[in-house]
Amino acid sequence: MMFRTLLDLVYPRFCAGCGGAVGANESHVCWDCLSAIQYVAHPYCSHCGDPVFGRVDEAFTCYTCSSATPHFDRARSAARYQGPLQEIMRNFKYRKGLWTGDDIAQLLLACVNSHFDVDEVDAVAFVPLYPARQRQRGYNQAEVLAAAVAHRLRKPLLRRCLARVRPTPSQTGLTAKARASNVENAFKVRRPGHVQGRSVLLVDDVMTTGATVNECARVLKKAGASRVWVATVARG
Template sequence: MELLLDMLYPRRCIGCGESSPEMFRYVCWDCWSDVSPVEPPFCDLCGDPVAGAVDHDFICYACSAEKPAFDGARSASRYSGVVGEALRMLKYDKAFWLAPDVAEWLYTCLKAEYPGRSFDLVVPVPLHHSRRRGRGYNQSALLAHELARRIGCLSAPGLLRRIRPTATQTNLTAPQRLSNVKNAFQSRREKRLAGRRVLLVDDVMTTGATVNACAKALKKGGAATVHVITAARG
C-alpha cells in the first residue's frame, strides 16, 4: 500500500523538495546530513552545550546555582535547518505525517544519551485545554506516542496537566520564563505514577523552565525519576 501511495502521491523532502526521501519518510539523506546535532561538551544535567574543550564532568552555572527537578535533559539537535522546519510544520500547520520522522530523531538521541536506561512511562508536556482546543492537538503528545511505541513503553498523556494558561515562552527572558510557568502544571496522584521512571517529551527546550516545572509536578505526584528528551534545543 505504501509503495502504491508513493507512486500516486510521491513524497517530497521538506528540506529540498526532492521526491522519494531515503533517510526517513519526509527527509532526504542530503538534508539530514546538514542537521546540527547537540554534541558534547554539554552540562551533564540539563544538556546545555558549552563552548570550548571540557574533558571532565561538567555542571553549568544555572544547574549549580539551583539544581533542576529533572534528573537529566538531552536534545537531539539544534533548532535550525530541516529540524526547525519540521517542528514548525508539526506545531503550526497540522503536519501530523512528520511525527514519525521527528520521533525517529528522538529515538536516536535516546539510545545515544540514555544508554541502558529504561523507563516506565512516557509523558508529554501538556497544553492548557484552551490552547489545545484552539490548535486541535498537542504536538508533544504526538511525539510521545510515537516514541513510546519505539521503546515499548506506555504513553501517559493524562498524568500531567497544565492547570492555568500561560503566555508563549518564545519572546520571554529567562526570569520571565520561570515566572510564566511557575505552578502551571499538576500531576495526577495515581498509583501508576508512584515510584515510576518517567521520560518527559517536548518538541523544543530553550532555558528548560517548562520541563523543569513539569518535572517538579511529576515528582510531587510520586515519580521516582524524570528524564527529559526534546527534538531540538533552542
Template sequence: MGRCDSLRRTVPAALVATPFGDSVVLRVASELVRHAVGLVYPNSCIVCDTEEPPAEPLRHGLCSGCLRSVTTDPFPACPRCGQTVGPHVDTSQGCGECRGAAFAFDSVVRLGPYAGKLRDAVLRMKLLSGEGLADRLGRVLVEERGTAQAFAEIDTVVPVPLHWWRKWTRGYNQSEALAREIARLMGRSYDPHILRRARFTTQHAQPTRSARLANMRDAFRVRTGARITGKAVLLVDDVMTTGSTASVAAKALRDAGARRVAIAVLARR
C-alpha cells in the first residue's frame, strides 16, 4: 500500500460515513488528504507514490518512470479507431477491426494502450482524489499527441458525460477534468453541458460491439439551444473499448449539427 493510500485510511469515519455515500463530503475529505500528502511528500509521484530526489522535480506530478511509461506508446495505432495495429498495416482506410464499421466520429487519438502505468493512472484517476491527476494527464495528452489529426481545426471540446447518479457517487467526472485542461491548453472553448446522459447504462457488460451499441442506443442527448452547428468537436473520454460509447455520443453531436467529431482518449483497450 502506498503512502497516499495509507494517509487516506486516516480520514475520520465521520467524514465519509454519510447517507448515500455523500460525494460532496467524500470529495472534500479526499482533497484535504491529497493536499496533506503533498505537504508531507512534496516530491512523490501521484501515480505510484515513489519519491524522487529533490534535485529531480516531478513533471506533471509523475516520477520519471511513470512519465516515461504513460507517454511511450509501444505500438502503432489506427488513426480511425485508435486500436493497436501491426507495424506494417495500411490504416489509410482504417484497420482490420474498424474497416467497414460505421462510426459517427472521424478519428481517434490515444496516449497509449490500456496497460501498465497508464492503466494504473486511469484507475487512480477515477478515485475521488483523482481530479488533479486527470488535469495533469490532460496536459500530457496535449503535449505528447497535440499534432495528431484528431486535434486539428477543433472549435470546441466536450467531455463524454456520466449519468448524474454515477457522477454523484463518484464525486466528479474524470472526462470533464481531462477535457477542461485540453481545451485550456489548446485555447478552445469548453462546454461540459452540451451533452447529457439521457438514461443510465450498464458498464462493460456486453461482450461484442453490436451488443454495446444496442446498450448505448439513445443514451445521449444534446442540450436544447447548444450552438454546435458547423463546428468541429473534440469529444474526450478516459478509455475507449469498442468505440460504441464514443460513436453514439458523436452521433448525437452530428445530429445536432456538428460538422466533424474527433475523439481523444487516454487509453485504448
C-alpha cells in the first residue's frame, strides 16, 4: 500500500510493543509481542464481555451487569490491556504512534466480526474527545479506529453526531463509582436524526469499568438508537 510505504520512510521499523526491530514486510508489531497478546476468550460476561475466572456457562452475567443493567446491549473487547498491547495502545494514544493504526484496527475488526452480526449494524460511532483535548493531541484514537472499521464494514461513520460537552479528568486511578460520576452528562447527541431507529456500533480503544461507553450508550439510546453494541481493542 502506497500510504504505508510512505509511512515506513518516515517512521523507523521498530516494534510498537517492545521497540525491537521488525522486518520491512512485517506488521509494526514483532512476533514475540504478537504472541504475547492475550485475546479475550470464554469465560466472560455475556453482557459486558468482561473476562471472569473459573467455569461459567455461556449465559453468565457479571455482578456489575446484574446489579445495574448497562445501557449498551453488548460489549466485547479483542484482548486484555496488558503486556505489549498496553504499550502499543499507549503509543497509539499519546505518542502519535498512528502508524500502528492498521494493526490495531485488524485486531478490532476480528473482534467485531466474531462477536456481532455486522449485517445488523447501521452506523459506526466512537467515543469523542473534548474539542480542546483533541486539538492538543491532534487526533482522536477512537475515531481513527472507528473510521477503519466503518470503511471495512462499508457502514456510515457518525463523525460529529456524538459530542463530549464538558472536559473530564482522566479516568485512570479512579474507582468504578468515581468513574461513573466523572463522565455523567459529559456527552450529547448533536444529530439525533442520525441515530434514531438505528443500530449503532460504538468504538473505543480501551474499556475498563465501561463507565464511558455506558454513558455514551445512554445518550445514544435516549436520542432514539435502537441498539448500541460496543467494541474496544483492549479490556483493562
